[in-house]
Amino acid sequence: MSSTFRWICESTDGQARAGTLHTAHGPVQTPTFMPVGTAGTVKAMTMDAVRSTGAGIVLGNTYHLMLRPGAERVKRLGGLHKFMDWSGPILTDSGGFQVMSLGALRKLDQDGVTFQSHIDGSKHRLDPQRSTDIQHALDATITMCFDECPALPAAPEAIAASMRMSMRWAARSREAFIQREGYGQFGIVQGGTEPELRAESVKALTDIGFEGYAIGGLAVGEGQELMFSTLDVTTPLMPNDKPRYLMGVGTPDDLLGSVMRGVDMFDCVMPTRAGRTARAYTERGHINLRNARFALDARPLSPHCDCLACTRHSRAYLHHLFRADEILGPMLLTWHNLAYYQRLMRGIRAAIVDGTLEAHAAHLRAEWQAGDW
Ligand SMILES: CNc1nc2c(CCNCC3CCCCC3)c3nc(N)[nH]c(=O)c3cc2[nH]1
């Protein structure tokens, strides 16, 4: 069975697609939500717990891993799969976004970015070649182009200049990429919320040719309406036979609306970060378990969930764990939130296969609005 990196579309319903991404580290059903593994770990989760939620692919983080423990050290230890005990596909971001959002002091030039580590102040440089080399050393299944994600709002000419620099970096990233059977590299579409710039960026990337295409430059404060309207003008221009990855998105409602606009892959820190801050996602929206109203609530978080928190414990127990600042609280709630996100994506995929996505979407939205049980 060939392990050529390819995405096979199995069903469509409107703009939405249900498919399978075949990689050197196994297949992944799409649409898919990718849990974020920041420094080689999905925070507060063992990888057995991540596997139990049904996740097919996780994110690694070039920025964090290059600073600590260092990509060469991970390589000497057998690569990121072995290091973090995950044999499935791993997608690594190229690090530029994290530098801009985390790096202490940084200097951006037309060739890359120089910055100081937020950990120990040491000097580092990232550019298309170095980012691609680091992702190769980590043995990432999917490598992302080195790009710049401009802060919004910004003047169209600033967005245009930034996008064109990212397109030059995409070409250099492609030259630096070492092709291997079952591995892929994704270009990242930029252009802010400007339809013509988005179209120019898609053309620039498809002229280079990648195994998949991400939509970057969004989920940076533009709001859901502008994000959706940008998707409406961008996804139809993207190759139909390649996976589409919307970076950094999002809430359950963002995921539903984006799948319906033709997106296949997502990553977001929301379910894991929420798990550490007592915010639980359920079919009825979200609740904060620190709230006193849960002190005597003997019900499970969600009656539809098979995670450890919902099968073994009550809301009252989770409330207690967070009030007592017990480590088990973030562990159980992260597990639950990731299980909910995976269950949500499985349900959306099933509806695409059945051709019932419109009705399923209406049902999901009504439930989210109905409020807690
Ligand atoms: C949250 N919103 C958002 N995220 C974006 C991201 C980051 C996506 N998540 C990566 C993980 C973050 C945690 C550690 C592991 C990697 C973006 N990344 C790139 N390269 N380009 C974007 O335009 C880009 C745009 C983004 N918008």
Ligand SMILES: [Zn+2]
């Ligand atoms: Zn649960």
